[in-house]
Amino acid sequence: MQPPDDPLAPPSGVFAEPWQATVLAMATALIRQGHFTQIDWAHALGAKLAEADKMGAPDTEDTYYNAALTALEQLIGQAGIPPADQATRKAAWEDAYRRTPHGAPVVLE
Amino acid sequence: MSSHDAKKLGQLHRDLHTHMPSDPALRVKALESLAVEKGLVAQDTIDTWVEMYRDRVGPMRGAQVVARAWTDDAFRTRLLNDAGQAIKDFGFEGHASEHLKAVENTPGTHNLVVCTLCSCYPFSVLGMSPAWYRSAAYRARVVKDPRAVLAEFGLTLPDTVKIRVWDSTAELRYLVVPERPAGTQGWSEDRLTEIVTRDAMIGTDRDLKIT
Structure with missing residues (x-):
């Protein structure tokens, strides 16, 4: 919880990993499109953070973004993409990465 | 084999x-x-947001708003009445800042912002929130013992200064307007913008340094 050295520095390294930015971008976009509300998002995220805290997860960015991702999966599930479809698609991406030679673009079949 | x-x-x-x-x-x-x-x-919407918040939108926007409030009384009044409307002068509306409340520090009052539930934050004026703002420790402790938390940020307030803690929600976010430091009379808005820190606009910093 330490303040950074230069609070007005350009926002470089804002996200440790690209997927973290995508989670927040998707949540914002889905709220804008009316698939769920700002309040739904705050409550879902708050619940996942509380859950992580209760389970003794470390107070880190990793824990925060994992909670955000789990909240997003839940709300997208309610918006019409059920968990089973999400899991199937994740497996398809895994397969795509496995069969794609290094350096080539990874695409779904 | x-x-x-x-x-x-x-x-x-x-x-x-x-x-x-x-x-x-x-x-x-x-x-x-x-x-x-x-x-x-749309894929474009996702990509645009990522590019904006990764590379472009930062606390400098909020600093511009504060500097204008210091130099333009009419703007200051509008900002304190309806910050969500006032920031439209800069085109900073959107992305969770539609309902924004500006709270002004005075010699006897210090404002401090938190989101105890999750991490609600006025992204469009302050950029991405700092990691500590999202931490469980900050969210849990600020309401209970704001003075101790501020002390950890290097800010020790005398008992005569009252602390007001604002708990952000999905529907209402906050921007702290710090006090304009003495010795900045006649400074341009641009010059004033440079001395306003992100932490001062959250409330974990108070006395701005003149550079």
């Missing part, structure tokens, strides 16, 4: 060479590709 072993080895070899993304990265790829395919959201 059995054909089974050869197959396993081949698989292992491919895994090592494909730079398999992490589990959360794959879950996000799944969500993103499905949501775009089903028309829930």
